[in-house]
Amino acid sequence: MPELPFPLPTVQQVIFSMVAALTVFGALVVVLAPNLFHSALGLVAAFFGVASVYIIAEAEFIGVSQVLIYVGAISTLITFAIMLTRGMMFGATSPRNRQWGTAAIITSLTFLVLVAIVSSVPWPAVGEPISQGHEIIAGLGRAFVNEYVIPFLLLAMLLLVALAGAIVLARDYK
C-alpha cells in the first residue's frame, strides 16, 4: 500500500462529517426554504443531526431525549401551529423580510466569535472511556434529587407557571 500524503480519517470522523453535513443542511433548509412546512421538516433533520452528535459523544441518554423532546414534542407542536395558521399552509412565503441584511451580519459575527472561542479553548482531548454497561441515567437521577434538587424543582415550577399562563392567555373571554 503506497503512503498517503494525509492520514486516513477514522470511522468516527467520517460519521461525524456525515452527521454534521445533515445538521447544516437541515439548518439551511430552515432558513432558506420558501415553504414554511419544509422549514419545519428541515428543523426535524437538524434535531436528528444534533441527537446523532450526542450519540457519537457517547451521551446516549441526551441523544435519545433530544429525539424524544425536540422531534417528538416540539417539532410536532411547530408543525401543528404552521398547519393551523391559515394562508401559510400552501404556496410560497418569502423567508426574508426587510431586516435580513442586519440579521445576516449579526449571525455571521456571532459565528466568527464562536469559531474564535472554540478554537482558542484548550478542550480536554478524550476523557475516561465509559465502561460497558455504565448507567449514566442513574447518576443523573441521583444528582437531580440530591445536589440539584432546588434548581430542578424551580425549573419544574417555572414550566408549570408557563403552562398555566399559556392557558390563561389562550382562554376565551366571553
Add this chain to the structure above:
Amino acid sequence: MNWSDALIQLQYDLGAPQELSWLVEGVTYFIGAFILANAALILALLLIWITRKVISRIQDRIGPNRVGPYGLFQTVADALKLLSKEDITPASADKISYLLAPVLSVVGVLMALAVIPFGPALIGADLNVAVLYLVALGSLGIMAALMAGWGSNNKYALLAGFRVVAQLLSYEIPMVLAMLAPVLLVGSMSMQRISEAQALYLGPINLGIGWLIFLLPGAFLIYLIAALAEAEQTPFDLLEAESELIAGFHIEYSGMKFAMFFLAQFLNSFFLGAIAVVLFLGGWQGPFAAQIPLLGPIYFLAKTFLVYVVIQWIKGTFPRVRIDQMMQFAWKVLVPLALALITAQMIIMKLPLPIWLNYLLLLAANLAVVVAVLNILGSYFEREQVRSKRAFAPRSLIGTMQPVQSSSGD
C-alpha cells in the same frame, strides 16, 4: 458470547487482517442489520396471513386457502399485485413530504429491532437507554403521519393526519408510564437486563418464570391498551376506518406506497407485542432457557406471536370506538391510573419492609388498578347500552292511538 463477537472472530479466523478492525466490525453490524431488516419484511407477510386467518375464524370463515399450503402465499400474491399497480403521485402534492412519508413510517418501525433481545446473546445493540429509545422512535411515526397528511394536499388526509397525531400523542403518555413500572422495579432501561431480571431461581436452577406480569398486572393492562392505540389496532383504528371515515392520511397513496403504511402498521403491532413480552412476559426467559440457549429465541418468538394473536382476537371481537370516547379514555382513565400506579410503586418500593411484603403490596396496588379499569369500562358500556337502546327505541307514535306528548325533550 455475543453474536457480534462470534461473527468478528469468524472473520479473523477466515483471514481478515487485524488492522482493519473497523471494517470487520462494520461488516458484522451490516450483516446483522441486513438479516434483521429483511427478516422483518418477510415476517410482515406472515403477520398479514395470521391476521386474515384469525379474523376469518372468528367470523366463521376459512380465510385465504387457495394460494400455496393453507393460503400462505396469498400475501405474496397481494404484494405482487400492489407492486404492479400504477404508482400515482397527485399533481398538486408536495413531492418531498409525500414521497418521504411512507419510507419514514417503515424506518421508524424497523429501528425498534435494534434493541429487541431475541435471546441471551442475540441483541442488536444493548443500549442502556433502550426503553427511552423505543419511546423516541414513536415520534418518527407521528412525523410520518403529519407529512403524509399534509403532503397529499387533500383536506381529508390532513384532518386524518391531525386525528392520528392526536391519538398517538395521547396514548403515548399512559404507554410510557406503564413502561416505567418494570424499569423502576428492575432499575435499568436496558432490554437485556430487564429480560435477565425476570429469572426465578429455585436454588441454583433458573426456572425462568419470574415474569413481571405476575407482579405488575395493572401496568401490563395499561400498556396493552395503550399499545393497541399506538399500533392503530381495532378498537382504536380510526386510521383505517373505511366504513365511517374515508380511509385516513394515506387516502392519496396507491400501490406500494400504500402498502408501506400497512407494512409499518403490522410490524408496529408485532414489535409492540415484542416489547410487552420483554417488559412483562419474561422476554426469552422460560424453563430450561438458561441451560439450552437455543430455547431463548423460540420462547421469545412463541410469546410474541401469542401476544400478536391476542391483538388480532381483540381486533375481531371489539367494535370501533369514537374519537371522543377514545380521547376521554386516555386522558380521564388511563393517565390518572398510570400516574397513581407509578406513585404507589415508588412509595411501596421505598418502604422499609421485608421484600416479599413489598412485592405483595405492589401486586395489591396493581390489582386495584386492574379492577378500576375494568369497573370504569364496564359501567361505561352499561350506560352506553342503555343510551343506545333509548336512541333506537321507536319514537314515532303513529298507529299506537296515543296522544303525542310534546314535553319529552330527547
